[in-house]
Amino acid sequence: MISRMPIEHRYADTDACAHFLAEELGPDLRIAAPLGLGKPHGLLNALYRLTGADGSRSLRLYTALSLTRPQPAPGLEQRFLGPFLKRHFGADQIDPQYALDQARDALPPNVEVHEFYLQSGALLHSGSAQRSYISQNYTHVARDLAVQDINLLVQLVARREGPDGVRYSLSCNPDLTLDFLRQVQIAGKQRPMCVAVVHPDLPYLSGNAEVSEAYFDVELRPETSPPLFALPRSPVDLAEYALGLHASALVKDGGCLQVGIGALSDALVKALLLRQQDNTMWRRALVALDRRGATHALAGWMGGLAAFETGLYGASEMVMDGFMHLQRGGILKRRSWDNLALERASASGRLATDVPGGHYLRGAFFLGSRELYEWLDATEATDPDAIDMCAVSNVNQLYGDHQALAMLQRRGARFFNTCMMATLLGAAASDTLDDGAVVSGVGGQYNFVSMAHELPDGRSVLLLRATRQVRGGIESNIRWNYAQTTIPRHLRDIYVTEYGVADLRGKSDSECVEAMLAISDARFLDALCAQAKAHGKLAADFVIPESWRKHRPRYLREALLPYQQKGLLPKFPFGSDFTEVEQRLLPALNWLKAGGSSWRGRLRLLRAALRPGEPAAGEQEALARMGLSAPGRWSDRLQRRILQTALRRKL
Structure with missing residues (x-):
């Protein structure tokens, strides 16, 4: 310098x-x-x-x-x-x-x-x-x-x-x-x-x-500064929890973890905590989801079903709230040293536990809740070696002078990222729509996928919901083909949806198609299967197994409802920034938003508004929170009636 x-x-x-x-x-x-x-x-x-x-x-x-x-x-x-x-x-x-x-x-x-x-x-x-x-x-x-x-x-x-x-x-x-x-x-x-x-x-x-x-x-040094930008904590639904439970079985004790941000990542973190803190209930929930035993089979050699003893090391471009929860839950605790001799000794179990200088989390940037910022501050004060914030070149790639050390530190790595859509042949679209419009960006996703293929025991795991809500209905997020690609098919590895895990590494095209069909929503199986056959990527005599026909939201609800009722799968797994009244309002407002996205939905809303039904519990508090206790204008009275309809709907 x-x-x-x-x-x-x-x-x-x-x-x-x-x-x-x-x-x-x-x-x-x-x-x-x-x-x-x-x-x-x-x-x-x-x-x-x-x-x-x-x-x-x-x-x-x-x-x-x-x-x-x-x-x-x-x-x-x-x-x-x-x-x-x-x-x-x-x-x-x-x-x-x-x-x-x-x-x-x-x-x-x-x-x-x-x-x-x-x-x-x-x-x-x-x-x-x-x-x-x-x-x-x-x-x-x-x-x-x-x-x-x-x-x-x-x-x-x-x-x-x-x-x-x-x-x-x-x-x-x-x-x-x-x-x-x-x-x-x-x-x-x-x-x-x-x-x-x-x-x-x-x-x-x-x-x-x-x-x-x-x-x-x-x-x-301004005399006054606005508060640090803090992300609101997201809700997690049952489909996302199902995805997180499947994904959590792929994590190997003593390994390395990369996690992104969003509800899918929160679901994974919560599932890892459940695996650690209530292993019996975690296993039961996984059995309820994994009737075919496919996820269990992968866990047997790739991940694990037991609680974590050695713990995990975090190496993630983004440090988010999940790492804080994993550290507090006794999972994020495997330390690494920026010294090849010390790291080799640690990997072989020969390093004394009191050797200073080891960190259990390495990141390139952080963003999250105010609680995360307070935790980072407190951790620096009590354990300044624990968290290493550094250049992205030292997190998102293996190449350079640090390659031998980085590969050893990232042993057993599982790189979890989310994508928008995937094809039956294993390509992923994560940042761009079919017409080329950019939704977000590539960011570090390609970096982590390519690293997973270079590490001897590393795996890339892309998470996605099997379907998406669109104007007038739903669509499959698993497609035959898609115009834009973030991750090319030759780097295909593992995909996880709420219906299971597809391991595509080293598989033939027909094997990839079958594996992706096995984690698709049943409502789209026949169309996807027909497209694959039409393009010669699936045998003409292939028959969809009956067990795949149960890949529908109602079966997920039936499988996970007992665990939700026990409080193991809360709507807000890590607390909420919304008040209790606001949390009651959210489902009603989301229902209105979904219903208003198409003319059929608007027609249903109109019919429901004509007969809203009996008042719901907590309705007056909800109306007061929205400033609609005593509306004066006609437009405000209409908003009140629509909101009452949503609050009183039968679930």
Whole structure:
């Protein structure tokens, strides 16, 4: 690292800092900002305003995952989400204005925003975002960014003063900053001006995430900061729990774990905790789902049915709440050392348990609930070796000087990711719709799938619901073919739906087709089977087994209802950010949303509204929460009647 002078420019006023940067760097700003939590929205907004007000200037931003609060539609959605969003995010939360403007195609002509991963579905209909999207593997971003002549890097950081002076932690986002600045140096290009924007609540994580004061050129410490962006905790339904139970049997004690985010990942984590803490009930639930014994057979040689003794090591591009719950549940505890001799000794059981320096979780960025941020802070204070936040090149790939060590650390690796759709031949679509519209991005999925194929005992596990709700009905997420591919068929490995596990590695095309049919929804089996036969990928005399005909939602409910009634499969497995009244409202509002997506559904709603039935328990509290206790306007009275209909419906 080139020796650098301590910071000379310090600001407490965001606008003053923005004006200094604009004057110092000239009329053309080419900015790099971290994905997710590490983006300093206040400073970016100030630079965006300054550029938008002056047509002689330009701004080009390279980033990803621009987090914005949901923008509820008028009506019942606004009545429900408005008060919740204000309570959850805080009234002084700041959204990145460029993201709000881009969502409605209203960016100024002198501003460009290029992202390699979009907030899922948020920019699906934005022509600007779709045109400016850059399709990249996570590990290629720093390399490609180094040739873009970036002149400004801005990042949210944690700050600490000690005997050695000021230190910063890249905290939530060492992922690309470390790699990018290293690539710039290797390429012999001019280093961009680097701005540290201090947030008082950001957890200070040491290790690879810690840098000296000289790493930055400018420090901005605003007098006030909005709360850290915290994701609301998601509900998990029975189909997702079924998927999680199947997937949890594939995890090997003493192995390595990568987990993404969302309800499917929460279901997997909850199932792993059930396997650890109530193994008998976990096994019974799995037997109820796995009548054919297919998942049990795979667990026998690939995963396990017993509780975890050695525990798991986490190596995941994203550190999310699930890892916190796994550590608290006694599962995430296998430590690894960044020393090949020590790691070899640990793998062979020869390393003393009191050897310092080992970590049980390595990640490139973190994002989750406020509880996660508090846990990270507390863990750093009591066990600073436990969590290593580092460059994405050290998490998402094996190549480089660390390859031998990384392969040993990731022994028994199970890389869990979600996808939108899969084909009968094993390809996956995870980020793009059939017409090419980008929903999110490749991110690190390809990285983890390819790593799984390189590791001697690693496996890639892609999770997906067997069906999806669409306007007017449902569709299968398992297709004969799909125009867009995130993971090609030659990298096919394991798929899991609520109906089971399909192991495709090394299988012939006909074997892959049969395995994928075996985890499909029964309502689509005949059509899928016919397509495979028509294309010569399935024998003409193949007959669908009768046991597959039971792959329907009602059979899942029958299998898991006893465990739901015992409280083992709660709607919110890790607590809820919604009040009890809001939790009662959610099913009713979801029912209305689903019903209103087609003309047939709207007709059914109208008929039901004419005869809403008897008042439901807790109805008055629900109406009060929605501000509909005594509606005055005709439109409000209509909303009240529709909501009453949903609350009183027979389940």
